[in-house]
Amino acid sequence: MTYQSQSVAKPYFIAAIGLFVGQILFGVILGLQYVMGDFLFPEIPFNVARMVHTNLLIVWLLFGFMGAAYYLIPEESETELFSPMLALLMFWIFLVAGALTILGYLLVPYATLAELTMNDLLPTMGREFLEQPTITKVGIVIVALSFLFNIGMTMLKGRKTAVSLVLFIGLVGLAVFFLFSFYNPENLVRDKYYWWFVVHLWVEGVWELIMGAILAFVLIKTTGVDREVIEKWLYVIIAMSLITGLIGTGHHFYWIGTPEYWQWWGSIFSAMEPIPFFMMTIFAFNMVNRRRRNHPNQAAVLWALGTAVMAFLGAGVWGFLHTLSPVNYYTHGTQITAAHGHMAFYGAYVMIVLTMISYAMPMLNGRKEANSNKSQVTEMWAFWLMTISMVFITLFLTGAGVLQTWMQRYTDTPMSFMEVQDKVEIFYWLREGAGIFFLIGLLVYVASFFVGKDEAEATARE
Amino acid sequence: MSETFTKSMARNIFYGGSVFFFLLLLALTFDTESALPELDNRQNLTEQVAAGKRVWEHNNCVGCHTLLGEGAYFAPELGNVYQRFGNSTDAIKGFIMSRPKDGIPGRRSMPQFNLSDEELEAVAQFLKYASEINTQNWPPNIQG
Numbered sequence: 107m108t109y110q111s112q113s114v115a116k117p118y119f120i121a122a123i124g125l126f127v128g129q130i131l132f133g134v135i136l137g138l139q140y141v142m143g144d145f146l147f148p149e150i151p152f153n154v155a156r157m158v159h160t161n162l163l164i165v166w167l168l169f170g171f172m173g174a175a176y177y178l179i180p181e182e183s184e185t186e187l188f189s190p191m192l193a194l195l196m197f198w199i200f201l202v203a204g205a206l207t208i209l210g211y212l213l214v215p216y217a218t219l220a221e222l223t224m225n226d227l228l229p230t231m232g233r234e235f236l237e238q239p240t241i242t243k244v245g246i247v248i249v250a251l252s253f254l255f256n257i258g259m260t261m262l263k264g265r266k267t268a269v270s271l272v273l274f275i276g277l278v279g280l281a282v283f284f285l286f287s288f289y290n291p292e293n294l295v296r297d298k299y300y301w302w303f304v305v306h307l308w309v310e311g312v313w314e315l316i317m318g319a320i321l322a323f324v325l326i327k328t329t330g331v332d333r334e335v336i337e338k339w340l341y342v343i344i345a346m347s348l349i350t351g352l353i354g355t356g357h358h359f360y361w362i363g364t365p366e367y368w369q370w371w372g373s374i375f376s377a378m379e380p381i382p383f384f385m386m387t388i389f390a391f392n393m394v395n396r397r398r399r400n401h402p403n404q405a406a407v408l409w410a411l412g413t414a415v416m417a418f419l420g421a422g423v424w425g426f427l428h429t430l431s432p433v434n435y436y437t438h439g440t441q442i443t444a445a446h447g448h449m450a451f452y453g454a455y456v457m458i459v460l461t462m463i464s465y466a467m468p469m470l471n472g473r474k475e476a477n478s479n480k481s482q483v484t485e486m487w488a489f490w491l492m493t494i495s496m497v498f499i500t501l502f503l504t505g506a507g508v509l510q511t512w513m514q515r516y517t518d519t520p521m522s523f524m525e526v527q528d529k530v531e532i533f534y535w536l537r538e539g540a541g542i543f544f545l546i547g548l549l550v551y552v553a554s555f556f557v558g559k560d561e562a563e564a565t566a567r568e
Numbered sequence: 569m570s571e572t573f574t575k576s577m578a579r580n581i582f583y584g585g586s587v588f589f590f591l592l593l594l595a596l597t598f599d600t601e602s603a604l605p606e607l608d609n610r611q612n613l614t615e616q617v618a619a620g621k622r623v624w625e626h627n628n629c630v631g632c633h634t635l636l637g638e639g640a641y642f643a644p645e646l647g648n649v650y651q652r653f654g655n656s657t658d659a660i661k662g663f664i665m666s667r668p669k670d671g672i673p674g675r676r677s678m679p680q681f682n683l684s685d686e687e688l689e690a691v692a693q694f695l696k697y698a699s700e701i702n703t704q705n706w707p708p709n710i711q712g
Contacts, residue, residue: 140642143676148669151679152642153631216628217681225626232625234639268579290625292618294698295608298638299600334575341578345585352589353596361706362636365603369704371596436708439637439645520711523644524676 107469109180111187116470117197118173119463123552125166130545132159137538141531150212157211157237163451164235165204170459171316172253175273177466178323179257183264188256196249203245207238229290233301236287243287250281268337269326272344273319279312295363306355310379314347317417317458318386324410324465325390330398339389346382354379360431361438369431376429380422390414400566403468403476405485409461412493416453424449424500436515441507449500467555473563480558488554491547498540506533607702620694623687632678636703642676645712650699652710657692664688
């Protein structure tokens with residue numbers, strides 16, 4: 107660790123991992139509710155568990171992004187963080203606000219939570235992924251602004267690099283587009299239209315800048331390849347992300363009451379959205395092949411290559427699978443969407459945060475460059491367990507989705523939703539099994555922070 | 569990438585491309601807004617429908633159901649439930665009211681939300697309004 111203030115990243119990473127465990131526990135509960143419909147009913151109905159699952163994901167990824175920025179920005183700017191105190195204060199505010207929100211979901215009926223938090227004053231609740239009480243949303247904005255101020259001031263007083271600039275633009279975009287969550291018109295079509303300005307422009311827009319910047323940083327550090335080369339790649343990749351992704355928003359506007367022309371705009375541009383992800387894969391492997399050094403932290407290199415591949419598969423290939431409007435007409439809102447969502451989020455955003463944690467955590471724990479060999483081997487086991495489990499979760503959900511699309515949407519004698527759900531049950535059982543393996547992988551991952559802690563640091567292979 | 573293609577060229581493509589396509593998105597949004605009155609069934613967006621949307625939101629219906637294909641995939645699509653229930657808001661209300669408090673053993677069941685008569689009527693009217701939005705003929709059939 108070059109700068110003392112980078113250490114504020116550590117609590118962010120620890121919180122991220124803790125919430126990740128919570129997210130997966132609720133994932134396993136949800137998977138079980140798919141096959142045992144009355145599991146935990148009526149104490150924790152499906153909608154509550156799902157809210158906890160998705161909101162925990164968003165919150166821990168935000169913790170991860172902020173931790174990554176607090177580690178990365180001082181090092182890139184070659185100066186101490188503007189205010190480590192502010193960063194720590196915001197950490198606790200965000201953690202407490204997040205915990206209270208999750209407890210609110212679990213302890214009182216959602217309608218009561220809406221009432222308690224006076225949702226009627228500025229109604230923003232009850233929309234997918236934006237279920238947080240309005241007061242929590244205000245808190246998120248305050249935390250985000252303080253965070254941007256902190257890293258912005260740090261960048262201003264230090265060296266400006268393409269990596270830090272791209273990360274900053276991505277994070278500013280994240281904050282700006284979140285503001286659309288406060289806009290909830292009574293008109294359902296307009297509500298849905300602008301809801302995508304948060305959701306799509308995050309995950310298929312500015313988050314790709316964040317991912318690209320973190321990936322570029324870790325590749326610079328672990329491969330020793332010339333910064334000029336890596337930053338050129340970074341710019342090309344994120345240019346393609348936004349050139350395809352901005353109009354690609356249109357693939358959500360096929361069937362929600364918007365004009366028909368979106369079927370053309372959305373299909374054509376979103377069909378190109380895999381390109382930046384494919385470039386990211388080529389980029390990561392190219393840089394590792396052209397490395398000028400063997401970095402002792404091989405686990406971090408594995409995560410970096412893994413995220414590039416899995417993001418391409420999950421976001422790119424599984425996204426393309428159902429993005430063309432004639433296909434989407436039949437697959438819209440089926441388990442195909444769920445399959446894509448799981449692998450895309452894991453491949454792109456979970457894995458990029460874990461890449462950064464893998465790279466930074468040894469230094470944050472006082473190591474010179476890397477964990478012990480034993481610790482890294484454990485971490486790599488976790489990598490493969492989680493990644494292979496996610497591949498199977500995705501394949502099983504895809505199986506369920508294909509059958510659902512056929513039986514409920516495509517045949518001449520369509521069956522009702524619940525009849526079809528019964529018929530594809532076997533896939534939900536298999537998915538639950540894969541989910542349990544994912545949980546085991548995650549526990550191995552947590553263990554990797556404790557295993558081999560007292561052993562000597564790994565050295566680079568010559 | 570070759571030496572003739574420099575980092576600053578790549579950077580300019582990023583800035584230029586992003587700004588151009590963001591402006592294009594804004595232009596298309598502007599055009600969409602002007603086309604919406606023909607499509608979004610706003611003539612039937614009454615105060616009761618707006619109240620029904622709030623009931624929908626305050627009970628997190630989208631946490632299990634899809635509405636025009638968006639939401640969770642645990643329970644049936646509701647964008648066309650009005651037609652599926654025989655063009656009847658009474659049938660919708662009857663279904664919501666009849667959900668057993670403790671669920672159905674071994675099966676998925678909608679919770680009993682204990683809605684007032686006013687809330688029931690509002691949410692049913694909201695679903696009727698939603699079902700009359702022009703969705704380019706989606707879903708493909710009555711099963712949603």
